[in-house]
Amino acid sequence: MKEFKKYLYIVNYPVFEAELCMMEMRELFNKEPNNKILISERKFNPSNSPFIKNRLDVIYEEDSLEQILENIKADNVSFEKFKVEYLRLETGNVPYEERLRSVREIGLLVNGFPDIHNPEISLGITKVNEKWMFGINIRNDYEWHIHDRKPCSYSNSLSTRVAKAIVNIGTKGHKDVKVIDPCCGVGTTIIEGLSMGLDICGCEINPQIAANAKRNLEFFGLEKRVTKGSMHDLESHYDVSIIDIPYGLFTKTTEKEQRGIINTARRISDKMIIITFEDMDDIIKEAGFKILDACKVCKGKFTRYVSICK
Numbered sequence: 630m631k632e633f634k635k636y637l638y639i640v641n642y643p644v645f646e647a648e649l650c651m652m653e654m655r656e657l658f659n660k661e662p663n664n665k666i667l668i669s670e671r672k673f674n675p676s677n678s679p680f681i682k683n684r685l686d687v688i689y690e691e692d693s694l695e696q697i698l699e700n701i702k703a704d705n706v707s708f709e710k711f712k713v714e715y716l717r718l719e720t721g722n723v724p725y726e727e728r729l730r731s732v733r734e735i736g737l738l739v740n741g742f743p744d745i746h747n748p749e750i751s752l753g754i755t756k757v758n759e760k761w762m763f764g765i766n767i768r769n770d771y772e773w774h775i776h777d778r779k780p781c782s783y784s785n786s787l788s789t790r791v792a793k794a795i796v797n798i799g800t801k802g803h804k805d806v807k808v809i810d811p812c813c814g815v816g817t818t819i820i821e822g823l824s825m826g827l828d829i830c831g832c833e834i835n836p837q838i839a840a841n842a843k844r845n846l847e848f849f850g851l852e853k854r855v856t857k858g859s860m861h862d863l864e865s866h867y868d869v870s871i872i873d874i875p876y877g878l879f880t881k882t883t884e885k886e887q888r889g890i891i892n893t894a895r896r897i898s899d900k901m902i903i904i905t906f907e908d909m910d911d912i913i914k915e916a917g918f919k920i921l922d923a924c925k926v927c928k929g930k931f932t933r934y935v936s937i938c939k
């Protein structure tokens with residue numbers, strides 16, 4: 630069977646996270662989705678992103694459905710316990726009857742037993758920009774949503790979705806990157822990073838909050854990679870630091886302390902992803918960082934700013 634080194638990603642996002650989704654896609658794929666579709670040669674696990682719904686591993690790409698059917702027949706495509714689905718996209722006007730026909734005819738041509746109720750493999754067919762694409766459909770399992778129910782949370786916590794996206798933005802989806810969240814709170818980013826198999830650790834100055842971070846990690850069966858203490862005492866060097874800056878809204882923080890945190894991030898890391906409640910560009914630049922990209926994200930009535938700095 631001919632295998633294309635092409636992946637079709639279908640993304641989705643709430644309006645208030647649109648900018649964050651675009652930033653994540655730029656960092657992972659060097660481009661933005663168009664009409665919630667992104668085609669790339671990079672293979673990325675959809676379950677590691679809060680925004681990717683499906684990844685279609687493209688086996689055939691043809692001008693017509695008929696040619697796709699011919700290929701399936703000629704290559705004797707075989708799968709056991711499969712199900713065929715039409716992947717509906719925001720664009721492309723494929724009438725219901727044609728969608729149904731594509732699914733039915735592929736189902737009849739693929740060798741092996743289908744299993745519609747408990748499939749072991751999902752096959753996808755869709756039409757994108759006048760091209761028909763057929764392949765293996767990998768869905769986001771959304772298992773990471775269990776992290777929404779961590780035992781210890783607090784008003785300062787990032788959401789699971791935002792933490793996941795920020796970790797991807799920091800690492801560009803690579804595993805060989807050493808990451809620290811030196812003001813980690815209850816460990817939201819550490820939970821996401823560790824469960825994606827990354828080399829990530831945290832530090833938290835408040836003993837009670839540090840203990841809560843460890844409780845959260847233990848609850849999810851993850852290594853308790855959080856140190857109680859001030860980030861200013863850190864001596865190791867990291868590829869990336871994720872700074873969710875303490876802000877006077879919930880805990881008493883002065884501008885001097887915020888400056889100190891950003892200066893220390895400059896000392897301990899090559900790259901910083903910083904989340905702030907206000908424009909802190911001047912302070913970031915004064916610390917010696919260059920701002921490479923920035924976006925806004927909302928949580929309730931608050932706007933947070935995410936900046937990629939090097």
Ligand SMILES: C[S@@+](CC[C@H](N)C(=O)[O-])C[C@H]1O[C@@H](n2cnc3c(N)ncnc32)[C@H](O)[C@@H]1O
Pocket residue numbers: 785786787788811812813814815816817818832833834835838858859860861873874875876880
């Ligand atoms: C905005 S909160 C982080 C929330 C975290 N992202 C979460 O989702 O739980 C900032 C945290 O930085 C901690 N912090 C402040 N100064 C620090 C320092 N010098 N070293 C380490 N942690 C510090 C605060 O105690 C607070 O928990």
